Amino acid sequence: MGQPEKFRTTCCIAGGGPAGMMLGYLLARAGVDVVVLEKHADFFRDFRGDTIHPSTLELLHELGLLDEFLQLPVQEVSTVGGCIEGFEFTMADCSHLPTVCKYVAFIPQWDFLDFIARHAKRYPTFRLLMEHEVTELTWKAGRVSGVKAATSQGPVEVEAELVVGADGRASNVREQSKLEVIDRGAPFDVLWLRLLRREGDPHQSLGHFKAGKALIMINRRDYWQCGYLIVKGMFEEIRKRGLAAFQENLVDIVPVLRGRVKELDNWDKIKLLTVQVNRLRRWHLPGLLCIGDAAHARSPMGGVGINLAIQDAVAAANLLAAPLRKKNVTEQLLHAVQQRRELPTRLTQALQVFLQNRFLLRMLHRRGKMKVPLLPKLLSRFPVLRRIPARIIGIGFRPEHVRTPEID
Ligand SMILES: Cc1cc2nc3c(=O)[nH]c(=O)nc-3n(C[C@H](O)[C@H](O)[C@H](O)COP(=O)(O)OP(=O)(O)OC[C@H]3O[C@@H](n4cnc5c(N)ncnc54)[C@H](O)[C@@H]3O)c2cc1C
Numbered sequence: 194m195g196q197p198e199k200f201r202t203t204c205c206i207a208g209g210g211p212a213g214m215m216l217g218y219l220l221a222r223a224g225v226d227v228v229v230l231e232k233h234a235d236f237f238r239d240f241r242g243d244t245i246h247p248s249t250l251e252l253l254h255e256l257g258l259l260d261e262f263l264q265l266p267v268q269e270v271s272t273v274g275g276c277i278e279g280f281e282f283t284m285a286d287c288s289h290l291p292t293v294c295k296y297v298a299f300i301p302q303w304d305f306l307d308f309i310a311r312h313a314k315r316y317p318t319f320r321l322l323m324e325h326e327v328t329e330l331t332w333k334a335g336r337v338s339g340v341k342a343a344t345s346q347g348p349v350e351v352e353a354e355l356v357v358g359a360d361g362r363a364s365n366v367r368e369q370s371k372l373e374v375i376d377r378g379a380p381f382d383v384l385w386l387r388l389l390r391r392e393g394d395p396h397q398s399l400g401h402f403k404a405g406k407a408l409i410m411i412n413r414r415d416y417w418q419c420g421y422l423i424v425k426g427m428f429e430e431i432r433k434r435g436l437a438a439f440q441e442n443l444v445d446i447v448p449v450l451r452g453r454v455k456e457l458d459n460w461d462k463i464k465l466l467t468v469q470v471n472r473l474r475r476w477h478l479p480g481l482l483c484i485g486d487a488a489h490a491r492s493p494m495g496g497v498g499i500n501l502a503i504q505d506a507v508a509a510a511n512l513l514a515a516p517l518r519k520k521n522v523t524e525q526l527l528h529a530v531q532q533r534r535e536l537p538t539r540l541t542q543a544l545q546v547f548l549q550n551r552f553l554l555r556m557l558h559r560r561g562k563m564k565v566p567l568l569p570k571l572l573s574r575f576p577v578l579r580r581i582p583a584r585i586i587g588i589g590f591r592p593e594h595v596r597t598p599e600i601d
Pocket of ligand 1: 242326
């Protein structure tokens with residue numbers, strides 16, 4: 194094997210997801226030399242979330258990108274609904290939020306990432322290298338000094354002032370760093386599948402719940418992206434019962450799906466997504482910082498993962514852009530990023546764990562008809578209460594704002 198190609202940068206980001214791309218964009222905009230290494234050839238993957246929340250839209254507004262972003266095929270959704278045993282209710286209403294956009298923008302994540310990548314490429318200090326898989330951290334004098342990456346053209350070695358692990362829930366950077374992971378446990382997984390949308394179908398993305406069953410349906414215009422929730426470890430059992438039984442389950446939750454569940458004629462069309470809830474005790478080492486799912490994987494509940502990953506990126510850029518320009522990033526500064534984002538992470542995870550154990554798990558284990566819990570009834574009776582989940586989902590705890598300048 195030949196010698197690896199070597200180059201140097203100021204900040205090397207592993208992973209071009211929402212956290213990595215947003216951080217790369219903000220640092221390049223602030224005049225920092227930055228390289229994002231993404232292992233895939235494109236952003237086109239089905240299993241990413243679709244929601245850009247009011248907090249992220251606010252950031253796009255602060256960056257002067259909002260009008261252009263809204264030209265993309267986004268679907269604006271100001272209320273999020275649920276249906277429990279036929280009882281339909283509105284869970285969250287964003288129309289009163291103190292933000293420029295009072296709605297969640299549903300857009301396939303690859304469109305969002307392409308958009309950020311396009312804007313980042315306007316800055317000469319930004320480089321996005323696709324099909325570069327980070328395989329190893331490199332060390333010098335007890336400090337992370339860069340990464341090694343595998344490409345189809347052979348190995349590459351990048352030296353950097355700072356390495357950022359933004360490579361998601363299965364982070365290799367985190368694995369290599371040996372940083373301690375605190376596992377909060379997630380008692381359910383998601384089966385990810387598509388069904389055709391038909392004329393007359395509702396527009397609203399909706400969660401449907403019934404004793405023992407839950408199906409989330411996200412409107413992607415010509416098809417429904419569906420997430421069928423299962424108790425962790427039950428997939429093999431479901432497969433053994435056969436496709437026909439699985440199709441019947443879907444129809445039982447949402448009867449209008451009869452006639453199209455036959456599209457699911459092969460288990461290859463149904464992907465198992467493993468849900469994790471965990472976080473790093475320490476997000477950093479000298480020369481290394483983890484953000485987004487690499488620092489704290491969350492449950493898909495509330496669809497907040499993308500937005501919180503982006504909040505981490507904004508906080509990191511705010512605190513690190515100027516020191517990176519001076520090539521003077523201390524571990525105290527990396528710790529300041531963790532301190533800034535740890536409370537929102539813990540609060541969100543605590544809420545997700547409470548809801549998944551208190552409601553979701555009980556519902557998935559339940560047999561026979563389920564009683565509608567008090568909370569949906571209260572939300573239905575007192576519309577003002579819908580502003581609370583809207584605030585938590587739409588803005589979250591300790592929202593970030595762009596403080597980094599644009600440097601030409
Ligand atoms: C079933 C499911 C549904 C979800 N739905 C939603 C939703 O609707 N809304 C929402 O906000 N959140 C949702 N989430 C959560 C959300 O997807 C994540 O929280 C969010 O994507 C985290 O962003 P990230 O940038 O930290 O990591 P990721 O989005 O995971 O991005 C990491 C990137 O790093 C790349 N990568 C990985 N390893 C390497 C490597 N070694 N070298 C180089 N690159 C690498 C990956 O290819 C990827 O592009 C969902 C999660 C699940 C499991």
